[in-house]
Amino acid sequence: MKFPNPYTLKQISEIIDCQFVGDSSFQVLGMNEIHVVEAGDIVFVDHPKYYDKALDSAATIVLINKEVDCPEGKALLISDDPFRDFNKLTQHFKPFISSNLAISPSAKIGKNTIIQPNCFIGNNVIIGNNCIIHSNVSIYDDTIIGNNVIIHAGSILGASAFYYKKRPEGFDQLISGGRVVIEDHVDIGALCTIDKGVTADTTIGEGSKLDNQIQVGHDTVIGKRCLIASQVGIAGCVIIEDEVTIWGQVGITSGIIIGKKAVISAQSGVSKSLEGNKSYFGTPADDFRSKYKEIASIRKIPEILDKLNIK
Secondary structure, three states: OEEEEEEEHHHHHHHHOOEEEOOOOOEEEEEOOHHHOOOOEEEEEOOHHHHHHHHOOOOOEEEEOOOOOOOOOOEEEEOOOHHHHHHHHHHHHOOOOOOOOOEOOOOEEOOOOEEOOOOEEOOOOEEOOOOEEOOOOEEOOOOEEOOOOEEOOOOEEEEOOOOEEEEOOEEEEOOOOOEEEEOOOOEEOOOOEEEOOOOOEEEEOOOOEEOOOOEEOOOOEEOOOOEEOOOOEEOOOOEEOOOOEEOOOOEEOOOOEEOOOOEEOOOOEEOOOEOOOOEEEOOOOEEHHHHHHHHHHHHOHHHHHHHOOOO
């Protein structure tokens, strides 16, 4: 998330009421999660296990819960609760704005685009030309939709990330201030849910086709010309490269990469990154041929035990 204007380190510290280490005029341009940070961004860290990762990241401002040696060219914001204060910044720069209209006046809808009854189109949404948005679709604030996109009934674009911190009193949600971006010629089936990024974008690439009842988690990037069948669940921060095929009821864990032109068979469980140009099956998903050989071998176990007279 980039701020509308550059801020100083001192100005940001005043918003969240915390101390800072560095030049008071140090420039702050935005805030992001660690996997998408750039120079000028704030990243937060609240566990010693991840201090080095945050301090060594591309982010030049680190919101941290302990004063540590500040790397050259960077600045620190010292907070007793970085998670809380990251949320404060999201609320400050991306406040929730309620709407009592089905289509926000700030939404921009292109030529020849059809919006069917009972849809909700939020603030600052942009929808391109020649799109069809079927009934009961909800498109949350700041979503960007390209040209020639079809979204079927009941789908929801832009719900909050499933991202929580466990506290003694319960779970505290990390507030989402990112977007959903749908590129040209994408089809989205009925009852799909695509969560917005925490601070960046959840993206569906040009020409990709999603079947019904698919979940896409926050900050996930799906490449161009991918095919994803019904009831697939994709966690947050996944990268699916171009021309990947994913069949029904596949589950994909967070933070992994699925290589270009990979094919994942139905009901597989993907728990690690997969190379492209290969076919996969099973839980955990593995090379298709190897997995079927493994299953064939397992089926022979009773026969082997019988020959060995083992009961």
